[in-house]
Amino acid sequence: MSDKSPVQYWYNTSTGQVEEGTERSSWTNRLGPYPTREAAERALDTAKQRNDSWEEEEADWRGHA
Template sequence: MSDTSPVQYWYNTKTGEVEESRDRSSWSNRMGPYPTREAARNALDSARRRNEEWEDEDADWRGKP
C-alpha cells in the first residue's frame, strides 16, 4: 500500500533547511506544516509578520497607539 497523502513541508529552525513530510526532524525544531517548499522557506518572515499584526491588533483593542 502506498502513501498518497500530499507532501507537506516544514522549516527546521535549527538547521535553516526545509524538510519534506517523510524526512522530518524532531518536532522541537520544526515550524509547519506548509503546503509548499517556498512557504516553508519563508516561515520565519511569516511568523514575524503575524506577530506584528497581532501586537497591533492587541494595542488597538487596549486603546494604545
C-alpha cells in the same frame, strides 16, 4: 482517487533547512506544515508578519495604538 497524501514541508529553525515528507526533525525545531517548499522557506518571515499583526491588534484592543 489516490491514497497518497500531498507532500508537506516544514522549516527547521535549528538548521535553517526545509524538510519534506515524513522524515523530519523534532517538533521543537520545526515550523509548519506548509503546502509548498517556497512557503516553508518563508516561514520566519511569515511568523514575524503574524506576530507583528497580532501585537498591533492587541495594542488597538488595549487602546495603546
